[in-house]
Amino acid sequence: MNRAISITRASWLLSVVLMMTLAGCSQSDSTPSAATHSDTAIAPQTIELTLAHGWPKGFPVFGESVDKYKELVESMSNGQIQIRVDSTNKHKSAFGIFDFVKSGQYDIGQSASYYYGGKDPDTLFFSSMPFDMTEKEQKAWFYEGGGLELANEVYARHNMEVMLGGSTDMQMGGWFRKEISTVEDLKGLKMRIPGFGGKVIAGVGAVPTNIPAGELYQALERGTIDALEWVGPGLDLRMGFHKVAPYYYTGWHEPGTELMYFFNLDTMKKLPEWAKSILRNAAKLTAYNMSTASFAANSDNWDTISSQFPNVQVKSFPPEVIAALKASNQQLLEQERQRSDFARRVIQSRAEYLRKARAWTDVGEYAYLKTIAN
DSSP states (O other), rough: SOOOOOOOOHHHHHHHHHHHHHHOOOEEEOSSSSGGGGGGGGOOOOOEEEEEESOTTOOOTHHHHHHHHHHHHHHHHTTTTEEEEEOHHHHTTTTTHHHHHHHSSSEEEEEEEGGTTTTTTTGGGGGGOTTTOOOHHHHHHHHHHHHHHHHHHHHHTTTTTEEEEEOOOOOEEEEEESSSGGGGGTTEEEEEHHHHHHHHHTTTTTTEOOOOOHHHHHHHTTTTEEEEOOOOOHHHHHTTTGGGGEEEHHHHHHHSSSEEEEEEEEHHSSSSHHHHHHHHHHHHHHHHHHHHHHHHHHHHHHHHHHHHHOOEEEEEEOOOHHHHHHHHHHHHHHHHHHOHHHHHHHHHHHHHHHHHHHOOOOOOOOIIHHHHOO
């Protein structure tokens, strides 16, 4: 960060104590120290930080979550930390968050890790992975299974520290202009899908691409792409995809996608411990709040789709297609294991945690749902 970070409450208190000590050494006990008078104390100044996120101003759930993070940090710090939030309306680069924070142009960023596989392929592991952990399982891996430590090992290479920013919940498999009945239907299909999901469908002959949120509807309407996945009902309905692509497929590629907060390490090193703690813990609380908001928005909008848009045809991919996608995913994972020792470590970590987490999911929530459905 180019500017100096203002003095903090802690350093102010320390300066007062030192003044009192020095004054006590030079004056008799009967003479009060000048530092004991309130009119000589210097009020602490604020820490001013900047935050860039990858969404338009006021964007539901994602953008709103950042505004709430700002409010939470400022409240927890009693106004000692002030954050200026810039959306894509200001900085004009939906996929520029990584570089903004790495370079120190912004102190903090919020985005999805898998957008930055071109910067570092190891970033792809920390949003969601096909046929992998659900939102709840993956959060446990991040917080209790070493996932966040692995993520920070990657981001430290790029002068950043990360914290979870909130989950989108289970993502849908996407909106398609035409029905997918066989693997052949995916051959040459142009689809907006990022991360490992994009690599997996490329393995069965589709053509993945990544497009900013504001350009998605137009691309689908004009036939620039044949299909897209965005998030789920909570965010998809307002985008209007159902008007031009009536087939809505259930998910397989992102069972619990997490956004992240990125912190510039140079900035963090200059901050006092109390300020670092607030920034990290506010992120953790915001991640919980955004995950809850995502689930609620999905529930509300799914109810709307079900009752008001009978033209939407909800489909699941045929077993033949799922089998082909799983085979492509396994090939991709093997390639990643061969790519680097780190990739092998994180794939193993995810697999081991998934094994024990899914065993509990099966005997817990899944068994409950099956039981009450009978």
